[in-house]
Amino acid sequence: MDTAHQLSIVYRYIEQLVPYARNARTHSDEQIAQLAASLREFGWTNPVLLDGDSGIIAGHGRVLAARKLGMHQIPTIDLAHLSEAQRRAYVLADNKLAERAGWDAELLELEVADLSGMGFELGVLGFTTNELASLLGTAEEPALSAAVNEERFLVLVDCGSEHEQAKLFGEMTERKYVCKLMS
Structure with missing residues (x-):
């Protein structure tokens, strides 16, 4: 150069x-x-x-x-x-x-599944919840990572749209809550 x-x-x-x-x-x-x-x-x-x-x-x-x-x-x-x-x-x-870039569908599915199995927060990848569910072959939530000796509570929020869901997800993660997206 x-x-x-x-x-x-x-x-x-x-x-x-x-x-x-x-x-x-x-x-x-x-x-x-x-x-x-x-x-x-x-x-x-x-x-x-x-x-x-x-x-x-x-x-x-x-x-x-x-x-x-x-x-x-x-x-x-x-x-x-x-x-x-x-x-x-x-x-x-x-x-x-x-x-203009594409995806190798098989490798993408494998990589997302491996990350999910590692307990990684898939929401930061930029895919919609529907895309993640499709890649994982399930409409269920990706596996939650297990925390040792930690008390946990689950709150389920039903949003009217994917936009509302993304906004709420952003607000909650900014407040340091561990959030998982579901569709």
């Missing part, structure tokens, strides 16, 4: 970042809640891409999720070497190219 274009991760204050006004990608409240859950579970794994002047090229949803979690600094990478046309095109390409 040309040394003039080597990438460096720099932590910046969220307040300094400027969303791209013509970003055609939208983010629902449900998706922001899912991104926030992912950030809580995995931490930052994908820095926000900037234009060299604090303008966001890619990572608008992650920034919204970080704000929701009350984060003040986030990792960023400057792509100041891109031309204006390249930056604007990358805003679109970054999102569209990710959509």
Whole structure:
């Protein structure tokens, strides 16, 4: 790689970042809640891409999720070497190219089943409850991880829509409740 274009991760204050006004990608409240859950579970794994002047090229949803979690600094990478046309095109390409990927159905089912068997919280994967039930071959809740010497109580909440369910799930996980999604 040309040394003039080597990438460096720099932590910046969220307040300094400027969303791209013509970003055609939208983010629902449900998706922001899912991104926030992912950030809580995995931490930052994908820095926000900037234009060299604090303008966001890619990572608008992650920034919204970080704000929701009350984060003040986030990792960023400057792509100041891109031309204006390249930056604007990358805003679109970054999102569209990710959509075009597919899944190996057998490996996906195996991986989700293994994670469920390990007691991992499948809700942070981004799949709907119906998709998870289909992947697991059951409409039942994935197995709960066993806690030793811990008193547990189960509360079942019937939501009117998947959107309401995602919103409530996000609120409860933010309050540090262990939640499982059911369909």
